[in-house]
Amino acid sequence: MTDVRRLTQEFLAAHPPATTERLDFLRARFDAGLAWVHFPEGLGGLGAPRSLQAVVDAELEAAGAPDNDPRRIGIGLGMAAPTILAYGTEEQKRQYLRPLWTGEEVWCQLFSEPGAGSDLAALGTRAVREGDEWVVNGQKVWTSSAHVARWAILIARTDPDVPKHAGITYFVCDMTDPGVEVRPLRQITGEAEFNEVFLTGVRIPDSRRLGAVGDGWRVAQTTLNNERVAIGGMRLPREGGMIGPLARTWRERPELRTHDLHQRLLKLWVDAEVARLTGERLRQQLVAGQPGPEGAGTKLGFARLNQEISGLEVELRGEEGLLYDDWTMRRPDKVDFTGRDAGYRYLRSKGNSIEGGTSEVLLNIVAERVLGLPAEPRTDKDVAWKDLAR
Numbered sequence: 001m002t003d004v005r006r007l008t009q010e011f012l013a014a015h016p017p018a019t020t021e022r023l024d025f026l027r028a029r030f031d032a033g034l035a036w037v038h039f040p041e042g043l044g045g046l047g048a049p050r051s052l053q054a055v056v057d058a059e060l061e062a063a064g065a066p067d068n069d070p071r072r073i074g075i076g077l078g079m080a081a082p083t084i085l086a087y088g089t090e091e092q093k094r095q096y097l098r099p100l101w102t103g104e105e106v107w108c109q110l111f112s113e114p115g116a117g118s119d120l121a122a123l124g125t126r127a128v129r130e131g132d133e134w135v136v137n138g139q140k141v142w143t144s145s146a147h148v149a150r151w152a153i154l155i156a157r158t159d160p161d162v163p164k165h166a167g168i169t170y171f172v173c174d175m176t177d178p179g180v181e182v183r184p185l186r187q188i189t190g191e192a193e194f195n196e197v198f199l200t201g202v203r204i205p206d207s208r209r210l211g212a213v214g215d216g217w218r219v220a221q222t223t224l225n226n227e228r229v230a231i232g233g234m235r236l237p238r239e240g241g242m243i244g245p246l247a248r249t250w251r252e253r254p255e256l257r258t259h260d261l262h263q264r265l266l267k268l269w270v271d272a273e274v275a276r277l278t279g280e281r282l283r284q285q286l287v288a289g290q291p292g293p294e295g296a297g298t299k300l301g302f303a304r305l306n307q308e309i310s311g312l313e314v315e316l317r318g319e320e321g322l323l324y325d326d327w328t329m330r331r332p333d334k335v336d337f338t339g340r341d342a343g344y345r346y347l348r349s350k351g352n353s354i355e356g357g358t359s360e361v362l363l364n365i366v367a368e369r370v371l372g373l374p375a376e377p378r379t380d381k382d383v384a385w386k387d388l389a390r
Contacts (some may be wrong), residue, residue, distance in 0.1 A: 004052045008034060008059040017065040026068055028101040035061075036100045039085060043097050050283075068103045069332040075108035075145060076100040078230025080153050083223045087170070087211040096151065096172070106333070108149035109227075110140040110173060110197055111220070115390065117142070118361050120155075121164045122388070123216060125199060127156035127171065129206070134158070134171065136179075136202040142355065145155075146182045146195040148333045149175045151221060154204075155216045160386040167385055168216035169250040173207040190327040193335060224357065228295035229282065231356045232304060236276050242309040242337055242345060243390045249316060249342075256316050266314075268309050275301045296362040297370065303352035303359055306337075308347040317342055 001206055011032050030044045037053050039045025070077055077100070084096055099105040116123040125138025136156055146152070148279055152173040159167035161243065173180070179202040184192035211219040239247050250265055279298055314321035324343035337345055351357040367373045380388055 004037065004048060004055050005059060007032070007046075008056050012063050012065070017060075017063055022066045023102060023104070025066055027098070029060075029065075030101050032099050036081070039097075043085070043093055044101055049296075066112060068101060069334075069349060071336075072145075073100070073103045073106055074230060074334075075109055076105070076151075078111060078228045079223045080107045080151070082226045083153065083170075085208060086222050087219050091207075092172070092210070098358045100151075105150040106145055106148050107209075108143050108146045108152045108175070109223070110143060110146075110152045110154040110199075111223075112142045113139060114141050120220075121156060121168065122385075122390075123168065124390075125154075125156045126160075127158050127169060127204070130203075132206050134169075134204045134206065134209075136171075136173070136199045136204055138199050138256065140197040140199070142185070143182075143195045143197050144193055144355075145333055146175065146197050147184065147192075147331050151175060153210075158216075159214055160200070161384050162214070163382055164219070164380065164385040164388065165217045166214060168220070168221040170336035171204050171214050172210060173199075173202065173204055173270060174208075177202055177204075184329075184331055187348075188350060189344060191330045191332055193332050223317050225295055227356050228299040228362070231299050235279070235283065238273065238276065239269075240276065241272065242313075242349070243269055244305050245338060245342070245345070246309055246313045246316070250255060251255065253316075256318065261312070261316055264312055268305070271301075271305055272309070273303055275328070277333045296365040299356055300359055300362050300366070303349075306345075306349040306352045310342070313342045314346045321346075341348065355381055 010104050011029065011034060015028050017025060020028075033039075033041055033044065033046040037046045037048040037056055038050035040047055068077075075163035080345060081097060081100055084100075085092055088096070095106075100107060110125075111120060111123075111316065113125060121137075125136065125140065127134040127136045129135075134156075136154070140154075140155065143152075151188050152175055152366065154171045154173040155168050156171065157167050158169040161167070174278055175182070179200040181198040181200070182195050183198070185194040185196055186192045247269065250262075275298070278301070321342050323341070324347075325341045335348065337348065340348075357365075364376065368375050
């Protein structure tokens, strides 16, 4: 710990945050191995224990150092980066990880499809090999930040003659390539942070494939496990997240209080603190390896809590809770739960039980892969994808 703290202090002395341009600072931090300390040297890390990242972050925050705007680049940080580290070639790691971490290049996720959401392995987007390239055709949906993304993590079907889980391959797609069309999906909030993406004759070099041909489902599990931890296990201070605005309103508006609302607030405050500490324990478990299905539980709790807390906040505010600040159609590059009003939080939290895996799917994961309960009967396990009813 002393060495990491000393390295961080030496870095700050050489790159004072007050006089160093933000992007220059972030690039230098990556090169110094202080981006992800547990990553290998040369790839933003020091090969040090993951637990030491908190030491680095605390030193940098105390010095007023800029961050990399993690909410804007969360898909890259939480999903693409660990997958690239696990399955990428050395060339891919060196090409993608630095601009991903500094925020110079935004990433999105091309997984879900209109006919393959909860049953993701049923996806129908096809990738056909032509020499050293793959020609991709299909449609993806619910793609956050596709309108600002340079790169996408993409899974596509490369072999329809085998069972659905076996015929999938994982790629990196350049969102600026010909044939990639992004269309906004307007949400209940009035905004369109989600998109649908049409892929028509998109050519992806085989050098942008992650993992072996046909091994995309296994690679995708790394992405999905990390996604659930990133959503449900984010590091928060006490009263961080959605419980913060509700608690502030309670303290600042005594005229709104009732005994019943007080009892409900206390329960949710305790639940939020339990969820926060559970997330901290999960992050400590990550020190020993990659995230497992336990992340599904934290993501489940995140969705339930956000919806219950935002509902109580609207109820507490009474008529004020029915107001909404702006229905203007916008295409934001991040979700801002705490910087908007109660109406926005209430509406946007409805998506928390869908995005990142529906609560119903996650309950199955917890039941089967955490608790070891018998799996639901499946009739499609050994059937070729092309023969499945659709």
